[in-house]
Amino acid sequence: MIKMRSADVAVIGGGPAGMAAAAAAKEAGAGSVILIERDEELGGVLNQCIHDGFGTKVFKEALTGPEYAAIYADKVRDAEVETRLEATVLELTEDRVLTVLSEEGMETIEAGAVVLAMGCRERPRGAIGIPGSRPAGVYTAGAVQNYMNLRNLAVGRRVVILGSGDIGLIMARRLTLEGAEVACVAEILPYPSGLARNVVQCLEDFNIPLFLNTTVAEIHGAKRVEGVTLASVSGMDVIPGTERFVPCDTLMLSVGLIPENELSRQANVSIDRVTAGPVVDDAFQTSNPGVFACGNVLQVHDIVDYATMEAEIAGRSAAAYVADGTLPEAEIQIKVGDGLRYVLPSHVSGLDAVNFTMRVTKPDQNRAIVFSSGGKVLRRLKQQALSPASMARVRLGKARFSDTREILVEVGD
Numbered sequence: 001m002i003k004m005r006s007a008d009v010a011v012i013g014g015g016p017a018g019m020a021a022a023a024a025a026k027e028a029g030a031g032s033v034i035l036i037e038r039d040e041e042l043g044g045v046l047n048q049c050i051h052d053g054f055g056t057k058v059f060k061e062a063l064t065g066p067e068y069a070a071i072y073a074d075k076v077r078d079a080e081v082e083t084r085l086e087a088t089v090l091e092l093t094e095d096r097v098l099t100v101l102s103e104e105g106m107e108t109i110e111a112g113a114v115v116l117a118m119g120c121r122e123r124p125r126g127a128i129g130i131p132g133s134r135p136a137g138v139y140t141a142g143a144v145q146n147y148m149n150l151r152n153l154a155v156g157r158r159v160v161i162l163g164s165g166d167i168g169l170i171m172a173r174r175l176t177l178e179g180a181e182v183a184c185v186a187e188i189l190p191y192p193s194g195l196a197r198n199v200v201q202c203l204e205d206f207n208i209p210l211f212l213n214t215t216v217a218e219i220h221g222a223k224r225v226e227g228v229t230l231a232s233v234s235g236m237d238v239i240p241g242t243e244r245f246v247p248c249d250t251l252m253l254s255v256g257l258i259p260e261n262e263l264s265r266q267a268n269v270s271i272d273r274v275t276a277g278p279v280v281d282d283a284f285q286t287s288n289p290g291v292f293a294c295g296n297v298l299q300v301h302d303i304v305d306y307a308t309m310e311a312e313i314a315g316r317s318a319a320a321y322v323a324d325g326t327l328p329e330a331e332i333q334i335k336v337g338d339g340l341r342y343v344l345p346s347h348v349s350g351l352d353a354v355n356f357t358m359r360v361t362k363p364d365q366n367r368a369i370v371f372s373s374g375g376k377v378l379r380r381l382k383q384q385a386l387s388p389a390s391m392a393r394v395r396l397g398k399a400r401f402s403d404t405r406e407i408l409v410e411v412g413d
């Protein structure tokens with residue numbers, strides 16, 4: 001028989017976002033908060049990130065991933081959040097009923113509010129369709145990180161990395177420190193996809209070459225990878241005659257993350273075409289009232305601190321929804337203008353200050369992020385350097401929302 005129970009707030013995913021949301025919901029007065037995590041411990045991806053660099057905004061110091069996670073695991077415990085480990089949410093209905101599978105069997109939970117905090121997953125080889133054979137030795141960066149940092153296993157001796165996102169860069173350094181040779185990092189774009197500090201600290205400091213406008217055109221090897229063909233590209237197309245063979249026994253892919261959105265779709269939440277995460281307002285409420293989203297399930301974060309900050313708002317909003325049965329309407333529309341891929345949230349209530357997050361379409365220098373309404377500039381924030389790799393964050397005070405129905409955000413002068 002399936003057990004049934006209820007909770008005021010159910011948080012799905014016990015990574016940094018889920019932990020912060022659950023603690024904040026409880027501290028904001030929600031009676032019963034349940035945090036459900038499929039892994040055997042809280043912390044999410046932070047548990048395998050043993051490098052430092054976490055917490056520079058919230059704590060003003062560079063912690064390791066496990067250190068940062070431990071602070072929020074303590075908060076969860078101190079707030080008396082009920083934590084369920086090794087429990088997976090299999091289903092989520094539109095009216096907030098969760099089906100959870102654990103060693104204790106199947107259980108359903110009727111939640112007054114739900115916070116989605118399931119993180120994201122890596123794009124595998126199949127998602128980018130690299131031609132060639134299918135030998136062993138092709139890994140995603142997260143899998144390599146898991147093997148090395150949690151299981152003390154080496155994945156190979158000579159590695160080619162495809163993709164220069166932060167995970168790829170950090171793993172280039174880690175592999176080198178552990179005695180592997182990183183032959184090169186190939187990046188299809190004309191600029192690195194990761195933060196500038198990671199290019200310097202993880203590649204340049206270790207003399208690892210970075211080839212821009214370059215991709216892996218073919219994988220070679222029968223049982224095990226024996227090498228890859230690199231080729232220069234124009235746009236996304238291989239330039240004939242530029243192919244060269246690079247011997248290696250491992251190809252590590254760091255080619256992007258996708259929000260883990262199966263449950264979001266089941267809950268009938270609108271998904272943004274660009275972020276591939278839910279559409280939310282400034283309370284982090286999705287299009288389905290009572291369902292909230294934060295962290296990497298919403299947008300891929302390069303800095304965990306921002307995931308934590310938005311999760312705390314999502315948790316408090318979930319508690320307020322349970323208390324009041326509704327939240328203020330968010331009727332001010334945010335329009336995405338020139339130079340930006342997306343801006344989040346997409347609509348706001350105007351009752352409070354909002355921290356907008358966004359990513360630009362291409363690297364740029366000495367420009368500004370401009371907020372305007374009806375031709376009147378509300379805020380212009382000068383930016384020395386803009387990069388798609390760095391999420392920009394701009395605060396707009398409450399006073400700027402008065403008499404406004406629509407706000408345009410763009411890169412300007």
Ligand SMILES: Cc1cc2nc3c(=O)[nH]c(=O)nc-3n(C[C@H](O)[C@H](O)[C@H](O)COP(=O)(O)OP(=O)(O)OC[C@H]3O[C@@H](n4cnc5c(N)ncnc54)[C@H](O)[C@@H]3O)c2cc1C
Binds near residue numbers: 038045046120
């Ligand atoms: C390699 C790497 C390096 C990074 N380096 C830095 C850095 O130096 N500094 C920094 O600030 N940030 C860094 N980040 C970013 C930071 O780690 C992320 O922003 C943050 O972990 C996102 O948190 P999250 O809670 O949204 O997702 P996650 O940490 O992915 O947590 C999601 C959790 O949800 C659980 N889950 C998913 N589905 C279900 C389900 N159906 N049922 C139950 N549980 C479920 C998962 O098991 C997981 O524990 C790095 C990230 C990576 C991957």
